[in-house]
Amino acid sequence: MTESSLSISVLLVCRDSAETSLITEVMRKFGISVRHSVETEALELVKYQKFEAAVVDFNVPLASMILDQLHGSASNKTAVTFAILNGKSGRASSLKVRASFVLHRPLSPSLMYRTLQAAYGMILHERRRYFRCPIVVPVTLQKGAESEKTSAHSVNISQNGLAVSTPVPLGPGTSVAAQFKLPQLPPTIAAEAAVRWYRDGKAGLLFLSLDPSLRSELSEWLSRRMEAFLRPVQ
Structure with missing residues (x-):
């Protein structure tokens, strides 16, 4: 990016x-x-x-x-x-x-x-x-409680979801549980998400269920990142 x-x-x-x-x-x-x-x-x-x-x-x-x-x-x-x-x-x-x-x-x-x-x-x-913040962190994906977990990594993240690079194809509409940690953000983020698109080994996930306190912390984290990217020229 x-x-x-x-x-x-x-x-x-x-x-x-x-x-x-x-x-x-x-x-x-x-x-x-x-x-x-x-x-x-x-x-x-x-x-x-x-x-x-x-x-x-x-x-x-x-x-x-x-x-x-x-x-x-x-x-x-x-x-x-x-x-x-x-x-x-x-x-x-x-x-x-x-x-x-x-x-x-x-x-x-x-x-x-x-x-x-x-x-x-x-x-x-x-x-x-x-705003979509480019960042690469490990992401764990799971299609269902009984299915195996898949190790992926993020491409970028926004207030409403994230893009991931995954070795396992994910069809649009598939529901997945996603877990990941972000730098300078203590709690692990766990969210229920839906696959919006998949192409060339990458998938776009839309958050369906995310704890309000985690959503608030994620929003503040993104705001800090965005301000760093958009800092005006002095």
């Missing part, structure tokens, strides 16, 4: 090169990765790629359609959105724009920084929902 796949990802649709550079630089200081795209490409990207936020210049054609497509996407419907509008002439139309934040021209580093600072908590919350 690459560093870019772990960072916060923001879609930027803007034709102005100076504004694009300004937005990208401020985002970088917050540890945010920017994907700059033209309008037609953006309409396709939001269908299959996850973005925690999107910045769309309403001077470009299809701007409203891009935000509508984003809000209609299963994985991006709760993404934080920014609309760039023209100064005073854009203030009247700002009420009609479906965006979390509105940026009025002229853009400046201080305006971008203040706006992003206000939005960062929302963006971080959105990232946390989909």
